Amino acid sequence: MSAATDAAVEAAETTIELRKAIGLALDEELARDERVIFYGEDVAVAGGVFAVTPGLSERHPDRVFDTPISEMAMAGAAFGAAITGLRPVVEIMFGDFLPLAMDSLLNQATKHWYISDGQGSVPLVIRSVVGGGGRFGAIHSQMPIAWFHGIPGLKIVAPSNPADARGLLKAAIRDDNPVLFFEHKRLYTLKGPVGDGEPVPLGSAAVAREGGDVTIVTAMKGVHDALAAADILAADGIGAEVIDVRTIRPLDWPTIERSVVKTNRLIVLEEGPLTGGWAGEVLALALERSLEHLDHGSRIATPNTPVPYSPPLEDDHFPGAERIAALIKERI
């Protein structure tokens, strides 16, 4: 085995926090491509409110900078910069603030390619921390996927582990389209292998656990909840296969379908309100494309209320592994 391969194996076995994996991917892409710039609120001098980007502005002083609290300007400027030869990465501090940035994303960035009849592409990434479980209350805990899921031309990335976060962010930055990159605040300190640093293609799901009796399709923190639920189900002799979709749009339907063909039972686990969520889209695809293989299909999501603050209320809002396992046992 060569020294280079040894180093690669060693790197792959090194564990790293998810937030550090994201900082690493940004660092690597900034170093690789001078068209990449990165900006946001508190990201440069302060290194990010979740300490995702410390040191980046020292290593890339001309291309990493702090902005005012101006989400409309930040997103609009990303569009203008992207069509003028840069590959901007923007941090919107909390996903809950994304509606302020949505106009440019919806009405500029994701329209340009099509309405210009293919004159130019829009390579930009908006990163944002999302999700509940942090006692942050209703307006710092939301899952914005459903708000953006219906926008043609937008890619939505939702990693569950450090290696994927690194590889997916690199792929997002190299992609020629607008990409929303979501980071779950409860996964920032999750440790895992750092990976080989190769881009993970957008639109490729991963089988996180194999099983023959039921397929659980999920993303982000849901993957960890589903894996824990699968352990519980295994004790009852139920084999759960867990699919980590990794990107919500485009969705890797073939990987889900292969699993459904095997298990005939589909559960979609979504963090986010049940009504109008992306889980419904997965079930619709299953109905349209795999009905003959389907003995069961249903969703597990969060209630149609805001995320509450108080610990017992918030803990009840999100179905943990035990409730997920119980619901699956009931349903299949």
Add this chain to the structure above:
Amino acid sequence: MTLTSTPNVAVSDVELYRRMLVIRQFEDAIQRLFLDGEVYGTTHLYSGQEAVAVGVASCLRDGDRVAATYRGHGAALAVGVSVQGLMDEMLGRATGVCGGRAGSMNIVDLEHGLIGCFGIVGGSIAAATGVALAFQQRREPSVAVAFFGDGTSNQGYFHECLNLAQVRRLPLLFVCENNLYMEYTATDTITAGAILDRPRAMGIPAYQVDGNDVWAVQAATADALGRARNNEGPTFLEAMTYRLVGHSRSDPGAYRRPGELDAWTAKEPVRVTRAALLKRGVDETEITAVEASVTQELEEVIARALQAPWPDPATSPGEFANGARR
């Protein structure tokens, strides 16, 4: 005769007039074609404001980029978008500058530096801010120009982007075309203070200019572009002008104050520029020859547009880009 793709400083007075006339006649034609059912949806005509776009664009260089609004035909023609391509786009034809996928409110022509005509008020400012950011990052001596209306001064994009542009000293020219009305409502009735005081509060050099005087617009623009190219940051121009037509197709302009339309018609830019040319000693036969040629050009453009092929739905660029298609 078509508009040059590289409008430059050496534009003659007659050529400035010709460009304004092309826009006026283009808009008159769009109005007629709309009534004939050949243009769809709605249109926001630039009639009366021609001196602003033509004056600004006459100072631009290759590499500069412009963001315009849903009232964007004037800016598009002024920066050199093909008259035929724009007309074909209005009629929804495959040969349109965006293949018929954009329509009146959303024109993009990157080849001529037009990054978009934005259907959301203030969108042009945000997009131009990003263009200027890219120019600065890439150390290109180019300038981004944002056209927008008086009503935009009450939009979030306006305040956020002026601030960002000034703190980063971006090479940007803000062109506020103040035609007195935010759609159907007199802007001064819904706006606190003076528009110019807003950029000035942020330290952005800001000037009012007679937007119907193409040479005044040109002079102010040349100064502003010089500042931007010299890394001195953004400049704000408030060009006072007036649209001679309704806000959009459905607007009869009932809100105009008594006598206002007559007063502004007397000083509308095509008329004013023509009188100025005569005063500057240009032979009237030269002017009438230009007028005849523009009229003939428009007639030919319309005739070709009406015969142009419809787009084929099978030619869609698709949901996602993978490099530039053309």
